[in-house]
Amino acid sequence: MELKEAISIVIKQERKKNGMSQEELAHLCNMDRTYISLLERKKRNPTLDVIFRMSNSFQMKPSTFVKMLEDIMHL
Amino acid sequence: MELKEAISIVIKQERKKNGMSQEELAHLCNMDRTYISLLERKKRNPTLDVIFRMSNSFQMKPSTFVKMLEDIMHL
DNA sequence: TTGTGACTAGAAGTCCGTG
DNA sequence: GCACGGACTTCTAGTCACA
Numbered sequence: 001m002e003l004k005e006a007i008s009i010v011i012k013q014e015r016k017k018n019g020m021s022q023e024e025l026a027h028l029c030n031m032d033r034t035y036i037s038l039l040e041r042k043k044r045n046p047t048l049d050v051i052f053r054m055s056n057s058f059q060m061k062p063s064t065f066v067k068m069l070e071d072i073m074h075l
Numbered sequence: 076m077e078l079k080e081a082i083s084i085v086i087k088q089e090r091k092k093n094g095m096s097q098e099e100l101a102h103l104c105n106m107d108r109t110y111i112s113l114l115e116r117k118k119r120n121p122t123l124d125v126i127f128r129m130s131n132s133f134q135m136k137p138s139t140f141v142k143m144l145e146d147i148m149h150l
Numbered sequence: 151t152t153g154t155g156a157c158t159a160g161a162a163g164t165c166c167g168t169g
Numbered sequence: 170g171c172a173c174g175g176a177c178t179t180c181t182a183g184t185c186a187c188a
Contacts, residue, residue: 032164047120063142
């Protein structure tokens with residue numbers, strides 16, 4: 001399982017859990033709407049900075065976000 | 076405290092804890108020595124992928140690495 | 151052993167739009 | 170509400186010679 005795939009899964013999952021559209025999430029993260037789409041379609045390898053902003057929007061710690069990635073990747 | 080600063084601190088700290096030079100760490104990470112130097116001098120915002128590779132070289136989980144960043148940044 | 155400038159290639163990330 | 174694309178700018182990845 002690739003990192004990009006795990007990221008895609010976690011973003012979609014958390015975004016929907018919070019009942020947000022891509023656009024709403026983008027706004028919260030101070031990002032472009034199409035960039036969220038790119039991440040969910042596994043087209044980008046985000047910087048750590050992006051992970052921190054996304055985690056914040058999901059009201060979780062970045063390490064929790066990363067832990068979810070590890071679980072999905074079986075690390 | 077900026078993310079780049081926290082990254083710099085953790086890398087230096089863990090590298091020295093393991094008694095490694097930048098060159099030795101670079102070799103373990105499959106990276107160039109000067110790139111490690113760039114990170115330690117806060118000249119790059121690394122991708123998550125880079126964080127995963129570095130954590131692996133320190134024999135720690137990426138989430139542990141990120142947790143250290145949070146602690147330093149008081150998050 | 152590390153800092154640094156210079157560099158290229160390509161990726162990150164934005165902004166416009168369409169179906 | 171989202172996938173997808175083109176065009177674009179900014180920045181990272183990665184390397185080298187040299188101080």
